[in-house]
Amino acid sequence: MQLSASPYEERLTAPRSWWLICVLVGIAMALIFLPFGTLPLLGALVGGTAVSAVVASSYGSIRIRVVGDSLIAGEARIPVAALGEAEILDPEETRAWRTHKADPRAFMLLRAYIPTALRVQVTDPQDPTPYLYLSTREPARLAAALEAARRAA
Numbered sequence: 001m002q003l004s005a006s007p008y009e010e011r012l013t014a015p016r017s018w019w020l021i022c023v024l025v026g027i028a029m030a031l032i033f034l035p036f037g038t039l040p041l042l043g044a045l046v047g048g049t050a051v052s053a054v055v056a057s058s059y060g061s062i063r064i065r066v067v068g069d070s071l072i073a074g075e076a077r078i079p080v081a082a083l084g085e086a087e088i089l090d091p092e093e094t095r096a097w098r099t100h101k102a103d104p105r106a107f108m109l110l111r112a113y114i115p116t117a118l119r120v121q122v123t124d125p126q127d128p129t130p131y132l133y134l135s136t137r138e139p140a141r142l143a144a145a146l147e148a149a150r151r152a153a
Contacts, residue, residue, distance in 0.1 A: 008145035013062030084121030
């Protein structure tokens with residue numbers, strides 16, 4: 001597999017506020033175990049914080065990559081030859097395409113805490129997916145990487 005001329009990689013990490021919520025979940029668990037003594041309280045604080053941090057981290061660890069002649073979005077791997085025009089969505093259009101304009105057949109890599117996205121048409125006639133919706137903090141850079149990979153292929 002040959003690397004594209006403009007490689008792209010982005011990790012859609014959870015926002016900082018989610019980590020504060022993880023600490024608050026740990027404190028809530030500690031308060032629940034307060035009547036049982038100090039050791040259960042500390043165990044609940046550490047355990048509740050750790051479990052909620054693992055959940056936040058796993059949800060926020062999704063990656064979008066353009067490698068060689070493929071777009072890898074989460075666990076999906078799509079050849080760039082099967083992709084058409086990419087449309088950069090501003091925050092208003094992003095909100096519209098993930099709500100009332102959304103097609104239920106579309107591939108949605110959706111993270112509501114990311115205000116911008118890229119919508120890429122799927123041109124493969126065998127694929128029933130009309131488009132890919134990819135939440136991304138850098139939609140212009142992702143569109144450029146897809147175009148560079150398409151030209152290289």
